[in-house]
Amino acid sequence: MATYNVFRLQSQGSHQNIKQSSEPIPTIEGHEILLKIRAVSLNYRDIAITKGQYPFPVKTQVIPCSDAAGEIVEVGSRVEGFKVGDRVIASFDGTNLYGPQKNWNHGHGGPVDGFLREFAALPATAVVKIADEANLSFPQMAGLVCTGVTAWNALYGNIPLRPGQAVLFQGTGGVSLTGLMLAKAAGARTIITSSSDDKLEFVQKKYGVDHIINYKSTPDWAAEVKKITGGEGVDYILENGGSGTIKQSIECIKMGGSIAVIGFLAAAKQEDMPDVAGLALSKGCIVRGITVGSKQLLEELVQFVVTKGLEPPVEKTFGFSPEEVMAAYEYMQGGSHVGKICISIE
Template sequence: MSQQQTVFRFPTRNAFEDLATFQEDIPTPASHEVLIKVRAISINSRDTQVATSNYPFYIKDNVIPGSDAAGDIVEVGDAVRGFAKGDRVVVSFDNTRLYGPANDVISGQGGGVDGVMAQYIARSASAVVKIPAGSPQSYSELASLVCTGVTAWNSLYGNNPLIAGQSVLVQGTGGTSMTALVLAKAAGATTIVTSSSDEKLKVVKELFNPDYCINYTKTPDWASEAVKLTGGKGVDHILEIGGVGTIEQSIAAIAQGGVISIIGYLAKYDPARVPNVLLLALGKEAVLRGIQIGPKCMLDDLVTLVSRQKLRFQIEKEYAFTRDDIVAAYNDLASGKHIGKICITVE
C-alpha cells in the first residue's frame, strides 16, 4: 500500500473553489483506532456553509471537510475488539458523542475537527458502526445515514417517539427530509411532503409514495392544508427545515402537543416580521426541540433498522473523488435541484 494518500482541505473558505488537494501520509491507527478506506462521502448543506464561512459554528483552520463517510476497515488497532479487516462501516458525525446531548458544537467532523474528505481515515473504534452483513445499501446510501440520517432519526425518536398511525410532515425534498420520509413510512406513519416544485413532488411520489404532497410555493398557507389532511387534528411530527421563515406555518400545522424538530434555517424571512414563537407554541402545547445531529447510539439504532428492513435511499448523483468533481458536487447541492442526497465515491 502506498504510504501517501489524497486529502482535500479548505486553506481559505470564501468559495467552493477554495478546495485544495494535498498528498499526506496515510494515518497509522492508534491501538484503540481502526483505519478505514473511505468508499463514499455524502455532502450536506452544512458542507456548503463551511466552504463559504456561513456555518454558524466554529470551524478549524485548514479543515478537511465532510462529515459523512462509509468505507471498509483495512487495519485494526491492537486494543480493538469487535472489528475486523473487511468490515463495512460508517463513522459517527461527532466522534466524542456516544450518547445524549452534544458536549459542545465543535467536535463535528468537517467543522470543528477534520472531516472525511480523504482516501483513508483513522478513527476511534467507539465512533464506528459496523454494517450488518447482507445489508443491500450502497456505500453512498450508508454514508448518507451519518448526518441527515441521524438528524431524521433524532427528530422522530429522540424525544416523544413516533408511533404507528401518527403523522409526519417533512419540509422540502432534500437529504434530511427524504431520509425522514423513508423512516416515517417504515414506522407506519401518515406522511406529508412539502416542496417548492411539482416536478420534484411527482418524482418523490413515484419513489416513496408519501400519503400527501403540498407545493408550498403554490400553497403558502400549507399549514391549513396539512390540518385538513389530518382530519383537523394537525400533524404529530414536523421536521422544521426552513427555520424562522417557516416556523409560523409549522406551529399552525402541528397537532396539540406535537413535536417540531428545529433542524434547518433555509427559508428567507423579514426580520421586521418575526413571529411570536413562544406564544404560538404555548397555544399548541408544542414541543419545539433543537436538534444537533445526534449521538453515536442513534447511528447504531438507525443502522440496525435500515439494515433489517433493507430500506433504500435516494442518491441523486455520485461524483468522483477529484477536486473539480467535488466542487461540482457542492455547486450541485447548493443549486437545490436535487432530491435526496449527492455523494462522492472514492476509489
Template sequence: MSTHTVFRFPTRNDVEDIVSVQEEIPSLSKHEVLIKVRAVSLNSRDVQVATSTYPAYVKENPIPLSDAAGDIVAVGTEVRDLAKGDRVVVSFDITHQYGPQKDFLTCQGGGVDGVLAQYIARPASSVVKVPASAPQSYSELASLVCTGVTSWNALYGNVPLKPGQTVLVQGTGGVAMTALVLAKAAGATTIVTSSSDEKLEFVRSSLGADYCINYSKVPDWASKVLELTEGKGVSHIVEIGGIGTIEQSLQAIAPGGVISVVGYLAGCEPAQRPDVPLLSLLKNCVVRGVLIGPRCMLEDLVTFVDGRKLRFHIAKEYSFTREDIVAAYRALQSGKHVSKICIVMD
C-alpha cells in the same frame, strides 16, 4: 510510508478554494481503526464551511465533509469489537456517545478533519459496524451519518413516532427525504412540502409520499394540512425553514405534537416574526432543536434500516477528482436535487 490523496480548504472563501494534497496514510493508535473510505455524502453545512459562513468552530486548513462509509483495513492493538474487512460508518462527532450535543470541537469536517480522503483513522468508539446483510450501497450508508441520524433523532429522540401518526417534512433535501423513508417504514402517513411540482411528483411516485403540498401555490399550507388530517394536525414536523416557516408549522402541528427544528433556510422580516412561545403554548407542543445525534442513535438507525432493508435515493454520485468534487458542491448549492449528493472513491 505510503501516501494517499486528501482534499483540504487552505482558505475558505468559495468551494473553488479546495485543493488536493498527498499526505502520509494515518498511523494508528491502539484504540483506532484505519478505514478505506468508499463514499462520502454532502450536507448544506459543508457549503457553509467552504464559504466561512458556518456558525460553529472550524479548524484551520480542514479536510471537509462529515459523512463517510468504508471498509476497515487495519485495527489498533486494543480494538476488540471491530475487525479488518468490516463495512462501517463513523459518527458525525467522534467523541459524542450519548445525550445532547454539548459543543462542536470534535465534529468531523469542522472542529476536526473530515472524511474527504482515501483513508481516515478514527477512534473505534466512534465507528458503527454495518451488518453484512445490509443491502445499502456505500453512498446510502454514508448518507445515514448526518441526515440519517438527524431524521432519526427528530422522529425518535424525544416523543417517539408511532404507527398511524402523520409526519410532515419540509422540502426535498437529504434530511426531509430520509425522514420520509423512515416515517413510511414506521407505518406513518407522510406529507411533503416543496415549491417544485416536479420534485413533488417524484417523491410521490418514487418515494411513496402520501400527500404533497406546493407551498408556492398554497402559502397557507397549514390549512391544507388540517384539511388532509380532518382538523387533527400532524404529530411530527421536520422543520427545515426555521423562522420563515415556523408559524405555519405551529398551526399545522397537532396538540401535543413535536416540531423538530433541524434547519434555518427560510428568512423572515423582523416585523413578521411569529410569537413562538405563545403559539407553542396554545398547541401544548414541543419545539425542539435537533443537532444531529450521538453514536448510539447512529447504531440504532443502522440496525433499523438493515432490519427493514430500506433503500435511500441518491440524486447523483460524483467521482473523487477535484473537478467533480467542485461540481458536487455546486450541485448542492443549486438546490435542484432531491435527497443526497455523494462522492464515490472508486
C-alpha cells in the same frame, strides 16, 4: 512514506478553495482503526462551511465532509469486535457516544477534520459496523451519518413516533427524504412540501409519500395540512426552514405534537419574527432543537435500516477527482436535487 489523496478547504469563502494534495497515510494507535473511505455524502452544512456561513467553529484548512463510509484496512492492537474488511460508518461526532450533544467542538468536517480523503485513523468507539448481510451501497451508508441521525433524532430522540401518526417534511432535500423513508417504514402517514411540482410528482412516484403540497403556490400550506388531516394537524414536523416557516408549522401541528427544529433555510426578517413562545403555548406543542445526534442514535438507525431493508435516498454520486468534487458541490448548491448527493472514493 506511503501517501494518499486528501482535499482541504484552504480558506472559507467558496467551494473553489477546496484543493487536493498528497499527505502521508495516517498511522493508528492501539485503540484505533484505519478506514479506507469509499464514499462521503454532502450536507447543506458543507456548503455553509465553504461559504463561511456556518455559525459554529471551523478548523483552519479543514478536511471537509462529516459523513464517511468505508472498509477497515487495519485494526489497532487493543481493538475488539472489528476486523479487516468490516464495512463501517463514522459517527458525526466521535466523542458523543450517547445522550444530547455536549458542544459543537468535535463534528467532523467543521471543528475537526472530516472525510474528503482516502484514509482516516479513528477510535474504534467512533464507528458503527454495517452488518455483512446489509444490501447497502457505500454512498447510501454515508448518507445515514448526519442526515439519517438528524431525521431519526427528530422522530425517536424524544417522544417516539407511533404507527398511524402523521409526519410533515419541509422540502425535498436529504433530511426530508431520509425522514420520509423512516416514517413510512414505521407506518406513519406522510406529507411533504416543495417549491417544485415536478419534484413533488417525482417524490410521490418514487418514494410513495401520501400527500404533497407546493409551498410556493400554496403559501398558507398549514391550512392545506389541516384539511388533509381532518382539521387536527400533524403529530411531527421536520422543520427545515426555521424562523421563516415555524409560524405555519405551529399552525398545523396537532395539539401536543412535536416540531423538530432542524434547518435554517428560510430565516424571517426581524420585523416578521414570530412569537414562538406564545404560539407553542397555544398548541401545547414541543419545539425541540436538533443537534444531529449521538453514536447511540446512529446505532439504532442502522439497526432499523438494515432490519427493514430500507434504501437511503441517494440521488447522484460524483467521483473523487478535483473536477468531480467541484461538480458535486455545485450540484448541491444548485438545489435541483431530491435526496442525497454523494462522492464515491474508489
